[in-house]
Amino acid sequence: MTGLYQDIVLNRTRHPLHAGKPVRFEAQATASSPICGDRVRVYLSPAGMDVHHEAEGCAIMAASADLMASAVLGKNPEMVREISKNFTRVVTTGEADPSLGELNALAGVSEFPSRIGCATLPWRALEEALANV
């Protein structure tokens, strides 16, 4: 059980660091899962890759959104896409990627195939926001 709901995940769900709509942002995008009704909106200021989010859904998705915002802070778009790719590999294979730091807390999702989409949903929103810049 702890494989999925690690403390770091639960903490980020309860006490997110990047939640809420910021006063200023340049792009936004929403992603939602028709299957489960999860929905997340991300707000993006590309300078400094500052991301905020409004996540309505399960703990995995909410934690993933917040961990994502931390992970991309200060990166450039190319690096973000690289991280996104690596993160998807981690949550599908379950193998941690040293370069990803705290994002590895979600590696346990790989054991729950129907929840992988929860973990990657915020990343889909972020990619769309980047495309909207």
Next chain:
Amino acid sequence: MTGLYQDIVLNRTRHPLHAGKPVRFEAQATASSPICGDRVRVYLSPAGMDVHHEAEGCAIMAASADLMASAVLGKNPEMVREISKNFTRVVTTGEADPSLGELNALAGVSEFPSRIGCATLPWRALEEALANV
């Protein structure tokens, strides 16, 4: 095998006694089976209950049409309906009915449920012709 295709049945199929469209008749009716494509038309002169038929279909149906014409000859409508009812019982139960004479040759149909409709098809046409008088 002989239970179904008795000589009397095969004879009536090959050499019917009442086949063909008569010059004069008062009523006619057609019955057909959508399932197998069998079709029979009967021509009726109610005086003397003179019945002719044009049967297109299997041996059972053709023999039944001809045996029917013989059986009803000279009877009144009420008697015809009685014979029809008894005949249906014979072909569904397989028990001969002494009052039916040669019609009992078709009792073997009862063993072939999908063929009962072949045996009764001419009777459906005759009943409709009687109603058309």
Next chain:
Amino acid sequence: MQTDFAALREDFPILRQKVHGKDLVFLDSAASAQKPRAVIDAMVHVMEAQYANVHRGLHYMSEKTSDAYEAVRDKIAVFINAGSRDEIVFTRNATESINLVAYSWGRSALAPGDAVAVTEMEHHANLVPWQMLRDAHGTELRIIKITDTGEIDWESLEQVFADGRVKLLAVTQMSNVLGTYTPVERLARFAHAHGAKILIDGCQAVVHRRIDMHATDADFFVFSGHKLYGPTGIGVLYAKAEILDAMPPFMGGGDMIASVSYEKSTWAKPPYRFEAGTPAIIETIGLGAAIDYVTGIGLDAIAVHEQTLTEHALAVLPGVAGLRILGAAQDRGGVISFVMKDAHAHDIATLLDRQGIAVRAGHHCAEPLMGRLGVTSTARASFGLYTTLAEIDALAKGLERVGKIFA
């Protein structure tokens, strides 16, 4: 004589399975029920000993298979107390049954401007077909409100019918989210008094209660085999004979015709008019076995057993910290939706699953109802005849653990 429901569990091979090393506690029967040995055996028997295509064969295998297939029609007519076997149409599932009505009856008996009324607690299967009819055919779609307890709001019903333009009331007999039973006899009388027909979505109700078309006076009634302990791939549409007689075919093909020529084809009589192509032969016979199985136990005994389960669940679940049950209908059955203060429904389902407990989470194909309830999803536990009080206690205990993780 008291039925020993615990012993009946032996009839369901799957209940002996372990999940994640734990005993399987299957509380997702409202989505689809598990299958008893009798159903499995009946299907195997068809395939091993008595199979051929039906209806047109003059050979032994085809005749016997046709007889077995058609016997199920009689069985269903008796099971739901229909007036005649010809009122029973075989479909894939309840969803197809409703679409059949929307396409065939909807597009022929309804005129643009006529209205179809549904309630706020319908499954998408009893909503989307009427939306599609609206968009294609110009009928109106009206929504009857439910109360906060999850029951039909009679005032809203009367308003919806007030102008006399509603020609069909399409309503569930038991909500797959709230467990609410609707008063279908009363609704049928109401609809008929207002010149409307009634379609009853019996998907959930047929599993838990004795169904009676004669008493209900339903015009249309639909259900699926797979929720009734039968196979997938087989559903039923009941409709009154005189309504079916007037309906044009839905799909065209073999078996539904009287005669075919290029210029004009003529249609077979109901029910065959609505059954195009090779039917779900093996599955229909499997459904027959399922009906024999539940009638063997007795729907009344099943109803009593499940009422006990439901009352127990309604007693113990609210004891779980932070848990809220949705709906509070007077007449409700073994389908219970709930939310928890800090845990999202998906997290609840995943965490219960690790303890061997299967519940469903999501909108349960009732998105508009989620909006009405002010949630985006719920967790749902639902019971079958094989469910035990101990399983409900296991659920409560599992939920306590979930609560602790998110506390």
Next chain:
Amino acid sequence: MQTDFAALREDFPILRQKVHGKDLVFLDSAASAQKPRAVIDAMVHVMEAQYANVHRGLHYMSEKTSDAYEAVRDKIAVFINAGSRDEIVFTRNATESINLVAYSWGRSALAPGDAVAVTEMEHHANLVPWQMLRDAHGTELRIIKITDTGEIDWESLEQVFADGRVKLLAVTQMSNVLGTYTPVERLARFAHAHGAKILIDGCQAVVHRRIDMHATDADFFVFSGHKLYGPTGIGVLYAKAEILDAMPPFMGGGDMIASVSYEKSTWAKPPYRFEAGTPAIIETIGLGAAIDYVTGIGLDAIAVHEQTLTEHALAVLPGVAGLRILGAAQDRGGVISFVMKDAHAHDIATLLDRQGIAVRAGHHCAEPLMGRLGVTSTARASFGLYTTLAEIDALAKGLERVGKIFA
């Protein structure tokens, strides 16, 4: 390595049955094929060990069942060499597949005045839906003639397409009456060159030959599971991705939506857009086992085996006094229709049945073709991978006896 087809009979439990005290000689596989142990076992396994409703479950049983169900989509995509799994839509049977195309694509992509062309040798399943489309939507229905040998009359084909109004050619790949294979690659090129799409009714062909969507360049392809040694209740529609993408839904309900609100619902992507309600889960998994079974043997090996059977039948049957085989196509497979001078087809079927031999008699859901052939019905023997040369000899002998009775 030579496949031992006689040994494969052991895989089909039903072939050990006696009929009227005689060994069963099952020559009615074109109507529906018998089921191998592997298919029966796969279905039993689902029901005994791994069952729950698919797609929306977050628990173990639902996830595993969804995986097994969706894996069959991949399997079918490989089996018919489709471009992608998303081009595979599950239906009840080929009949529903064609109706789906007629309702969804026909009513959206075709305009009144456009024409649909079919041949004189179509099954009602590939004729009646286009008649219904004509009558409801104002499209035209055109008939392509066949030659006396039972092959497509190319001159007629060109005439039918001459004015450029034909937008769909709907054609069988193998006649269920005459056994004729049609040159589908050539027909697809012809249709495409004339601005039309092609729908191929692969019901019969898929059982006997390797099918290749890429090579054929079909726009639509349909078949049924039950003729391919699989369960009833499951069929397939293949359509090119860009065509499916543009098609509106056929039936509405659960699983085919992206979002639902009273005002407006949005549709899921293909293939799910076309799969409303609980699918035929058990049957789909059974079909997967059937495909594994035939690909394990090899479609090419099956084709060779059946070609031997067909040639043998075409050699010995004409030796029966008074027997006439219908059709004489160059490229033909194991479906043989015949009539006898003095014996009606039904009498033939009944008399053969008493000898344990199952053949079909009637119009084979191809009434207009009967008219073209100048008969009202035929008897039909059809072969499967389990058919033996000895069974064909038994048929010939049985027919001799029938001839004697009616001589």
